[in-house]
Amino acid sequence: xxxxxxxxxxxxxxxxxxxxxxxxxxxxxxxxxxxxxxxxxxxxxxxxxxxxxxxxxxxxxxxxxxxxxxxxxxxxxxxxxxxxxxxxxxxxxxxxxxxxxxxxxxxxxxxxxxxxxxxxxxxxxxxxxxxxxxxxxxxxxxxxxxxxxxxxxxxxxxxxxxxxxxxxxxxxxxxxxxxxxxxxxxxxxxxxxxxxxxxxxxxxxxxxxxxxxxxxxxxxxxxxxxxxxxxxxxxxxxxxxxxxxxxxxxxxxxxxxxxxxxxxxxxxxxxxxx
Numbered sequence: 669x670x671x672x673x674x675x676x677x678x679x680x681x682x683x684x685x686x687x688x689x690x691x692x693x694x695x696x697x698x699x700x701x702x703x704x705x706x707x708x709x710x711x712x713x714x715x716x717x718x719x720x721x722x723x724x725x726x727x728x729x730x731x732x733x734x735x736x737x738x739x740x741x742x743x744x745x746x747x748x749x750x751x752x753x754x755x756x757x758x759x760x761x762x763x764x765x766x767x768x769x770x771x772x773x774x775x776x777x778x779x780x781x782x783x784x785x786x787x788x789x790x791x792x793x794x795x796x797x798x799x800x801x802x803x804x805x806x807x808x809x810x811x812x813x814x815x816x817x818x819x820x821x822x823x824x825x826x827x828x829x830x831x832x833x834x835x836x837x838x839x840x841x842x843x844x845x846x847x848x849x850x851x852x853x854x855x856x857x858x859x860x861x862x863x864x865x866x867x868x869x870x871x872x873x874x875x876x877x878x879x880x881x882x883x884x885x886x887x888x889x890x891x892x893x894x895x896x897x898x899x900x901x902x903x904x905x906x907x908x909x910x911x912x913x914x915x916x917x918x919x920x921x922x923x924x925x926x927x928x929x930x931x932x933x934x935x936x937x938x939x940x941x942x
Contacts, residue, residue, distance in 0.1 A: 674775050675741040685877025693718045709735045765903040772891030773907035785870050785886045786918035792842035795821040798830050799846035806908045807846050813916045818929035827854035834858045839866035850878025859883045
């Protein structure tokens with residue numbers, strides 16, 4: 669994703685890492701981006717109760733040289749995100765929000781990092797997966813996918829056990845830490861232990877700037893939902909599931925052995941289905 673594409677998506681993803689003033693300004697833009705298109709920089713500063721300097725800093729943080737470039741990128745996003753859609757009931761809304769989460773995750777995807785992560789998993793002696801609560805469910809999905817490919821992996825949703833595991837790791841091992849916020853204290857504790865032992869850390873998160881990010885060697889970001897959601901809602905988690913699927917696909921593309929093993933492990937379960 670280039671700096672001038674998907675400006676609103678980038679703002680939603682990164683706003684939590686901004687200063688309080690920048691967050692206030694970002695929230696104002698996200699609340700009614702179509703209105704912002706018709707505001708001068710002075711009007712935007714006044715209506716958001718910030719300053720012209722803050723507006724300029726936000727523009728640069730989003731990869732724009734100035735306010736004019738910011739408004740051009742914003743106009744493209746507004747046109748795309750406000751395309752006419754058929755209104756439905758709450759079931760249709762859940763479906764559309766989940767589809768949007770998948771599409772936005774695809775837009776956020778850094779393919780170089782994805783390849784780097786797949787190579788790290790491929791070369792690892794073993795993989796330790798850490799996640800709590802709803803993130804543990806996603807960790808279970810990753811554990812299943814790696815098991816299908818014949819890659820040694822362990823899943824830890826209990827951070828006491830994860831702590832013990834972390835102290836036994838070496839530079840030959842990889843940790844996959846899953847956290848939507850990237851700020852779960854127990855998870856951060858075990859990741860720190862793993863790093864002290866030299867293990868490489870791959871983070872799967874909905875937040876690009878967080879304490880977990882600073883502890884990670886590699887970060888893959890899934891899209892955040894647009895509005896407040898209860899913990900574990902599908903459209904908050906489906907993006908990470910897509911990242912897991914892409915990691916599995918990337919491993920298979922690196923080595924045909926994974927494809928062969930996947931066939932073997934699938935065949936091993938066939939008698940259980942009869």
